[in-house]
Amino acid sequence: MVDERKIKRRKFLKSSFQAAGGFYLTGLPGCQAESNQNKAEEANQSKVVIAQNKLVRDKNKKLNGDQVGKLLDNAMENLLQFNHSSKAWQRLFNKNDVVGIKVNCLAGRGLSTNYELVQAIVEGLKSAGVAEKNIIIWDRANRDLEKAGYKIQTNRNRLKCYGNDQVGYSRKLYEFGEVGSSLSNILVRQCTTIINVPILKDHGICGVTNALKNYFGAIHNPNKYHDNLGDPFIADVNMLPEIRNKTRLTITDALTAQYEGGPPFMPQWTWQFNGLLVGFDPVALDTVAWDIIEKKRKEKGLPSLKQANREPTYIATAADSNHRLGCNDLNNIKIDEV
Amino acid sequence: MCGAGAVLLSSLGSNSDLLKQDTKNLVEAKYYEKLPHRKIKCVLCPRECVIDDLETGYCGVRENYGGTYYTLVHSRPCSAHVDPIEKKPLFHFLPGTTAFSIATVGCNVLCKFCQNWEISQARPDQINNYDMPPEKIASYAKNNGCKSIAYTYTEPVIFYEYMYDCAVAGHRKNVKSVMISNGYIQAQPMRDLCKVLDAVKVDLKAYTKEFYKKLVAGRLQPVLDTLVLLKEEKMWTEIVYLVIPTMNDNPQELKRMCKWIVSELGPDVPIHFSRFYPVYRLKNLPPTPTKTLEMAYNIAQDAGIHYAYIGNVPGHDGESTFCPNCKKVVIRRIGYQIVENHVSQKGICFNCGSKIAGVW
Numbered sequence: 001m002v003d004e005r006k007i008k009r010r011k012f013l014k015s016s017f018q019a020a021g022g023f024y025l026t027g028l029p030g031c032q033a034e035s036n037q038n039k040a041e042e043a044n045q046s047k048v049v050i051a052q053n054k055l056v057r058d059k060n061k062k063l064n065g066d067q068v069g070k071l072l073d074n075a076m077e078n079l080l081q082f083n084h085s086s087k088a089w090q091r092l093f094n095k096n097d098v099v100g101i102k103v104n105c106l107a108g109r110g111l112s113t114n115y116e117l118v119q120a121i122v123e124g125l126k127s128a129g130v131a132e133k134n135i136i137i138w139d140r141a142n143r144d145l146e147k148a149g150y151k152i153q154t155n156r157n158r159l160k161c162y163g164n165d166q167v168g169y170s171r172k173l174y175e176f177g178e179v180g181s182s183l184s185n186i187l188v189r190q191c192t193t194i195i196n197v198p199i200l201k202d203h204g205i206c207g208v209t210n211a212l213k214n215y216f217g218a219i220h221n222p223n224k225y226h227d228n229l230g231d232p233f234i235a236d237v238n239m240l241p242e243i244r245n246k247t248r249l250t251i252t253d254a255l256t257a258q259y260e261g262g263p264p265f266m267p268q269w270t271w272q273f274n275g276l277l278v279g280f281d282p283v284a285l286d287t288v289a290w291d292i293i294e295k296k297r298k299e300k301g302l303p304s305l306k307q308a309n310r311e312p313t314y315i316a317t318a319a320d321s322n323h324r325l326g327c328n329d330l331n332n333i334k335i336d337e338v
Numbered sequence: 339m340c341g342a343g344a345v346l347l348s349s350l351g352s353n354s355d356l357l358k359q360d361t362k363n364l365v366e367a368k369y370y371e372k373l374p375h376r377k378i379k380c381v382l383c384p385r386e387c388v389i390d391d392l393e394t395g396y397c398g399v400r401e402n403y404g405g406t407y408y409t410l411v412h413s414r415p416c417s418a419h420v421d422p423i424e425k426k427p428l429f430h431f432l433p434g435t436t437a438f439s440i441a442t443v444g445c446n447v448l449c450k451f452c453q454n455w456e457i458s459q460a461r462p463d464q465i466n467n468y469d470m471p472p473e474k475i476a477s478y479a480k481n482n483g484c485k486s487i488a489y490t491y492t493e494p495v496i497f498y499e500y501m502y503d504c505a506v507a508g509h510r511k512n513v514k515s516v517m518i519s520n521g522y523i524q525a526q527p528m529r530d531l532c533k534v535l536d537a538v539k540v541d542l543k544a545y546t547k548e549f550y551k552k553l554v555a556g557r558l559q560p561v562l563d564t565l566v567l568l569k570e571e572k573m574w575t576e577i578v579y580l581v582i583p584t585m586n587d588n589p590q591e592l593k594r595m596c597k598w599i600v601s602e603l604g605p606d607v608p609i610h611f612s613r614f615y616p617v618y619r620l621k622n623l624p625p626t627p628t629k630t631l632e633m634a635y636n637i638a639q640d641a642g643i644h645y646a647y648i649g650n651v652p653g654h655d656g657e658s659t660f661c662p663n664c665k666k667v668v669i670r671r672i673g674y675q676i677v678e679n680h681v682s683q684k685g686i687c688f689n690c691g692s693k694i695a696g697v698w
Contacts, residue, residue: 106392107392108392141463143360165463165464168464169464173618173619175619180450180618180619204377204388204390205388220459220460220461220464221398221459221460221461223394223395223396223397223398223461224396224398224448224459224555226396227396227555261375262390263390263392263393264376264390264391264392264393266375
């Protein structure tokens with residue numbers, strides 16, 4: 001059954017890839033294409049697509065990879081305003097890219113980036129011409145990945161999957177504001193671009209962990225940066241050029257989300273959101289993520305994060321004039337629900 | 339599922355199997371409290387980290403696995419050397435002997451001027467570590483002719499359990515133990531540790547709250563409390579003060595600090611004013627001018643401190659020990675080398691017969 005699903009999806013992507021290639025060659029040539037692309041990206045900078053569908057789960061509540069793939073397709077089409085997801089992937093990635101998929105597997109089973117989503121992202125990248133061997137599924141440590149169910153794979157001719165401990169950290173110290181860190185060599189040396197794939201969840205110290213906080217898994221000393229609710233450290237980490245410049249897309253795995261008790265997996269406080277948050281602006285994504293968690297907390301009769309003394313103030317810091325990483329005003333974020 | 343293009347999946351064991359694998363060779367930490375929902379609260383250092391399951395503390399070397407707190411660095415030093423005791427610096431503790439010096443990765447503060455940041459700010463999986471249980475450390479120390487084991491380079495508070503066990507193993511072989519620390523530790527663990535230590539050097543990094551907040555990510559008061567506790571415990575203690583231009587070299591601050599030392603600790607606690615070199619995140623400042631160190635040295639002497647020193651300026655007279663009574667040089671040093679020693683094995687000045695404070 002699993003294989004059948006995979007075949008269906010590949011066939012679908014194969015046809016997508018062919019159609020998109022034709023569009024790219026004839027539709028947006030040369031400078032005009034670049035100009036249009038810039039306009040499109042500018043217009044989409046503070047847009048967040050929330051894609052939800054209960055069909056991502058079967059009757060036993062298990063994720064259906066095909067449906068997760070379709071959900072991602074819908075989100076990508078909406079985000080980049082194409083009627084075919086492969087065109088969206090081609091707008092963002094090409095065959096020269098080496099793409100790191102920064103997952104979040106700290107909480108182990110139950111609340112880590114789901115492999116069905118990662119698989120869909122891999123297929124999307126392949127539809128844009130990125131070779132499988134140029135894709136690295138990546139997190140803090142091999143052990144974290146393994147605990148979440150991923151298999152460590154370092155063969156240079158295949159899809160790769162490993163942690164920072166596999167290749168170490170930069171000797172160079174990267175600094176911004178209060179932060180001074182060595183960065184993962186996966187980020188610095190191996191990848192030309194990153195897709196950030198965090199989890200939507202509550203955080204016992206920083207309030208919320210989503211797009212911005214996920215890059216604590218790229219630095220060698222995240223333990224030093226949880227004081228003061230992670231503020232301004234989380235924003236500062238995201239200002240490091242290797243992170244800021246290489247991040248091309250954020251896809252939040254909100255298939256299962258957690259509104260209390262994070263970052264570890266606490267099943268009593270998770271819910272099946274059955275969705276993805278997709279966008280370019282990490283601050284906007286975090287703002288929307290925070291809003292979703294607050295609403296769920298209210299629904300469950302829990303105090304707001306501010307009342308719980310862990311309001312995620314780092315999000316506003318990320319938007320301030322020293323950082324300008326994005327928009328934290330819900331009124332100015334275009335939220336498309338698909 | 340593992341065909342080309344598919345995300346690689348591995349089979350998973352049960353939660354308890356995974357926990358057993360993770361904690362197989364780990365030693366449970368001391369000084370922590372269990373909280374609901376698998377959280378713990380560490381009460382080893384004043385930071386009092388509250389740590390969720392699968393998270394580490396601020397130090398980066400103590401981790402919560404399923405509601406039990408473990409040290410990740412017991413028997414796993416990243417550095418091991420034979421050093422002159424003067425390098426620590428301890429000038430009044432068995433001078434001229436060597437210390438088997440060890441460190442693990444990790445630290446419970448974040449000094450922007452850390453000279454060993456590559457190991458102090460790292461975590462155990464980022465650095466190559468040795469496998470050296472306490473008995474092995476004690477044997478290495480003994481076999482290398484070291485009179486002591488020094489816990490140094492990084493911050494030994496964070497490898498407390500290992501330090502404690504090494505000190506016990508060392509004493510069995512008649513090897514003493516010295517802790518080279520920032521003094522950022524809670525009272526009870528420090529008191530317990532005093533039972534197995536023979537000397538402590540404390541970095542007093544400044545005498546203002548602001549400095550500790552901005553440049554250390556810590557607090558001053560717990561360090562002062564530790565110094566007072568060490569006096570109560572009658573532990574031989576020396577202080578190092580790294581003088582950083584424009585940051586902690588204000589004469590008034592130095593005067594207040596020296597006055598506090600004399601009144602709270604007594605005049606016999608040595609203080610070493612060390613020269614700063616630009617490193618880590620304070621590369622924008624110059625090395626400390628010698629005249630600034632001499633100013634601090636003079637302030638200490640004027641305040642009544644018997645044993646003030648100037649460090650990291652090899653060949654300076656301020657490296658030598660002067661008898662507080664006859665004012666003659668009793669130990670002349672150049673760098674870490676002793677070139678003259680006029681103190682008896684009982685700590686008596688050969689010139690005037692006065693007692694020179696210390697462990698001889």
